[in-house]
Amino acid sequence: xxxxxxxxxxxxxxxxxxxxxxxxxxxxxxxxxxxxxxxxxxxxxxxxxxxxxxxxxxxxxxxxxxxxxxxxxxxxxxxxxxxxxxxxxxxxxxxxxxxxxxxxxxxxxxxxxxxxxxxxxxxxxxxxxxxxxxxxxxxxxxxxxxxxxxxxxxxxxxxxxxxxxxxxxxxxxxxxxxxxxxxxxxxxxxxxxxxxxxxxxxxxxxxxxxxxxxxxxxxxxxxxxxxxxxxxxxxxxxxxxxxxxxxxxxxxxxxxxxxxxxxxxxxxxxxxxxxxxxxxxxxxxxxxxxxxxxxxxxxxxxxxxxxxxxxx
Amino acid sequence: xxxxxxxxxxxxxxxxxxxxxxxxxxxxxxxxxxxxxxxxxxxxxxxxxxxxxxxxxxxxxxxxxxxxxxxxxxxxxxxxxxxxxxxxxxxxxxxxxxxxxxxxxxxxxxxxxxxxxxxxxxxxxxxxxxxxxxxxxxxxxxxxxxxxxxxxxxxxxxxxxxxxxxxxxxxxxxxxxxxxxxxxxxxxxxxxxxxxxxxxxxxxxxxxxxxxxxxxxxxxxxxxxxxxxxxxxxxxxxxxxxxxxxxxxxxxxxxxxxxxxxxxxxxxxxxxxxxxxxxxxxxxxxxxxxxxxxxxxxxxxxxxxxxxxxxxxxxxxxxxxxxxxxxxxxxxxxxxxxxxxxxxxxxxxxxxxxxxxxxxxxxxxxxxxxxxxxxxxxxxxxxxxxxxxxxxxxxxxxxxxxxxxx
Numbered sequence: 001x002x003x004x005x006x007x008x009x010x011x012x013x014x015x016x017x018x019x020x021x022x023x024x025x026x027x028x029x030x031x032x033x034x035x036x037x038x039x040x041x042x043x044x045x046x047x048x049x050x051x052x053x054x055x056x057x058x059x060x061x062x063x064x065x066x067x068x069x070x071x072x073x074x075x076x077x078x079x080x081x082x083x084x085x086x087x088x089x090x091x092x093x094x095x096x097x098x099x100x101x102x103x104x105x106x107x108x109x110x111x112x113x114x115x116x117x118x119x120x121x122x123x124x125x126x127x128x129x130x131x132x133x134x135x136x137x138x139x140x141x142x143x144x145x146x147x148x149x150x151x152x153x154x155x156x157x158x159x160x161x162x163x164x165x166x167x168x169x170x171x172x173x174x175x176x177x178x179x180x181x182x183x184x185x186x187x188x189x190x191x192x193x194x195x196x197x198x199x200x201x202x203x204x205x206x207x208x209x210x211x212x213x214x215x216x217x218x219x220x221x222x223x224x225x226x227x228x229x230x231x232x233x234x235x236x237x238x239x240x241x242x243x244x245x246x247x248x249x250x251x252x253x254x255x256x257x258x259x260x261x262x263x264x265x266x267x268x269x270x271x272x273x274x275x276x277x278x279x280x281x282x283x284x285x286x287x288x289x290x291x292x293x294x295x296x297x298x299x300x301x302x303x304x305x306x307x308x309x310x311x312x
Numbered sequence: 313x314x315x316x317x318x319x320x321x322x323x324x325x326x327x328x329x330x331x332x333x334x335x336x337x338x339x340x341x342x343x344x345x346x347x348x349x350x351x352x353x354x355x356x357x358x359x360x361x362x363x364x365x366x367x368x369x370x371x372x373x374x375x376x377x378x379x380x381x382x383x384x385x386x387x388x389x390x391x392x393x394x395x396x397x398x399x400x401x402x403x404x405x406x407x408x409x410x411x412x413x414x415x416x417x418x419x420x421x422x423x424x425x426x427x428x429x430x431x432x433x434x435x436x437x438x439x440x441x442x443x444x445x446x447x448x449x450x451x452x453x454x455x456x457x458x459x460x461x462x463x464x465x466x467x468x469x470x471x472x473x474x475x476x477x478x479x480x481x482x483x484x485x486x487x488x489x490x491x492x493x494x495x496x497x498x499x500x501x502x503x504x505x506x507x508x509x510x511x512x513x514x515x516x517x518x519x520x521x522x523x524x525x526x527x528x529x530x531x532x533x534x535x536x537x538x539x540x541x542x543x544x545x546x547x548x549x550x551x552x553x554x555x556x557x558x559x560x561x562x563x564x565x566x567x568x569x570x571x572x573x574x575x576x577x578x579x580x581x582x583x584x585x586x587x588x589x590x591x592x593x594x595x596x597x598x599x600x601x602x603x604x605x606x607x608x609x610x611x612x613x614x615x616x617x618x619x620x621x622x623x624x625x626x627x628x629x630x631x632x633x634x635x636x637x638x639x640x641x642x643x644x645x646x647x648x649x650x651x652x653x654x655x656x657x658x659x660x661x662x663x664x665x666x667x668x669x670x671x672x673x674x675x676x677x678x679x680x681x682x683x684x685x686x687x688x689x690x691x692x693x694x695x696x697x698x699x700x701x702x703x704x705x706x707x708x709x710x711x712x713x714x715x716x717x718x
Contacts, residue, residue, distance in 0.1 A: 063558070063559045064558070064559065065555065065558055065559070087559055087560055087561055088560075088561050090559055092555075092556060092559040092560075094552045094555050094556065095552070096550075096551055096552020096553075096555070097551060097552060098551060098552040098553040098555070098556040099551070099553075100329070100333055100551075100553070102333050102336045102337055103329070103332055103333060103336070107329070107332055111325060111328075111329045112560075114321075114322070114324075114325030114328070114329075115322060115325060115557070115560050115561060115562045116560065116561060117321065117322075117561070143336070169559075
């Protein structure tokens with residue numbers, strides 16, 4: 001399954017990133033192996049995948065920091081070899097913090113603002129707005145080196161956003177950020193996307209990927225699956241699971257399996273994969289559970305299933 | 313990838329950040345400004361300071377009681393009373409005495425083993441001090457160390473014959489065993505002034521600090537700008553800001569230029585303090601324009617900075633930056649004529665000497681400070697080479713940053 005096979009994109013929609021057949025090797029390692037992907041403008045796009053699957057390589061290629069071995073790549077309408085023309089419109093947050101520990105938060109932000117030619121009251125306003133968003137406004141005159149890891153991460157994000165970029169490249173932006181603040185980040189990202197910005201995020205966190213409009217699952221330098229989180233779950237053929245607490249799970253499991261149902265016993269709990277909701281009543285009457293719970297499949301399940309498929 | 317145009321605004325943004333950072337890093341400021349001063353003071357004393365445990369012979373044939381008494385009070389001297397000048401001479405040749413003072417009425421003869429400038433300076437200073445009270449201090453008080461050294465060196469360096477106590481331009485002293493005479497002038501009492509005659513028993517002498525000082529000045533500034541720049545650029549890379557710059561409007565030349573500007577403020581401070589120590593505390597002459605000397609030092613410092621920026625590409629950690637010291641700094645210490653003349657360096661090593669920036673800065677600084685040379689006199693080859701070196705290293709530094717992409 002490759003990117004191109006996914007629901008045909010609306011041709012009227014414009015794309016911030018269009019990649020076709022990207023190739024990049026580091027020695028024997030094929031970091032990008034015929035990767036094709038299109039990212040529509042005004043969307044949040046999440047790249048998921050195990051370590052070494054090529055996520056960071058792809059982001060660096062988009063940032064113009066790599067020489068590709070082959071393929072076509074355009075970023076904000078510019079071919080990648082002249083991507084520097086659109087640098088003022090790109091915000092790039094690496095896995096490194098890229099902050100000066102001996103400067104205050106304000107000075108760090110002023111420095112990055114200066115690189116983009118943002119000055120005067122506009123700069124000051126922007127700085128306080130962003131520090132408010134990352135919940136660091138009270139620390140504006142503290143020395144950056146004294147911040148905790150999570151605070152560093154937040155300041156780094158604020159610096160990346162200083163020039164209100166049209167394309168945000170965020171390499172694992174929410175590492176070390178607590179769930180409440182992460183929620184705030186996501187609201188902010190959604191707001192940016194609504195205003196037309198494209199946000200490309202890499203993450204390991206499935207619950208975070210679920211917040212994106214489009215999720216791409218990479219493996220060994222290829223796009224294994226792509227779509228909305230719901231699309232992907234459907235694609236993986238996942239159905240809800242019914243967890244049943246019964247007196248004798250093994251006996252119940254045998255009888256349900258004899259009826260042709262997909263069952264297993266996990267930790268003393270009987271799990272039945274629901275095929276058709278019509279059989280629900282039949283199941284419940286057969287085993288008389290003391291308690292039950294219906295579990296929707298997660299994106300993680302979907303990727304596990306897809307990975308198995310991909311490696312076969 | 314980037315256009316060649318340099319946006320001065322962005323250069324200033326980088327420069328301002330560098331200054332802000334350094335301002336807060338007290339230890340680095342200390343390293344930049346005080347360490348060179350400290351080093352120069354160390355060099356200064358080591359090369360021209362007073363020495364303890366000097367074996368001094370005294371041949372007292374009458375007269376100059378004050379001098380004799382004064383020498384006896386100097387802790388650094390171990391005095392040996394001798395009967396004749398020839399005895400003293402013999403002991404000096406045998407290496408058992410560092411020098412001897414022969415007092416004969418109005419004439420004071422100082423015999424010296426000229427191989428050690430420090431000892432020579434120390435003996436001459438004390439002889440002068442011993443004669444001072446007699447002369448009624450017409451100059452208005454005891455002279456400071458620097459002044460004394462200048463007086464003495466005026467005598468040595470001025471060539472043959474008797475020279476007044478004015479300071480002379482740098483140069484080598486007399487050759488071999490032929491003594492030069494130096495009368496201490498400047499104290500003025502007509503007729504009554506004892507004549508002090510210096511005589512070198514072996515070797516020749518030069519005031520080492522005078523010759524080495526200007527060159528060391530360059531060495532110290534080069535060393536510190538090189539190290540600080542190399543580490544700063546390494547940090548930009550390891551903390552990820554360099555990669556962020558690559559994806560921003562900031563071009564590579566702008567970045568290096570910004571650093572140069574930010575650092576130049578501290579290099580100015582560093583050069584000024586070091587120069588002051590060398591000239592004021594150690595009496596190294598400043599015959600030419602201090603501004604010209606300053607310019608040479610800054611040019612060299614700028615070269616050190618961009619070389620540091622360039623070489624930081626080859627280091628992964630601060631530890632590896634430190635490993636550049638023996639590779640980059642030590643050859644310059646040894647081969648660029650800071651301590652000994654280029655002519656004494658073996659011919660097969662000389663091509664290396666002529667490729668080192670410090671060779672040219674040492675030459676230029678000596679010319680300016682000791683001989684009073686102006687810009688036009690040091691333009692070729694010194695300034696040209698230093699400018700060329702800077703341009704080359706600047707280009708290499710920006711190109712290497714580009715090569716990051718890959």
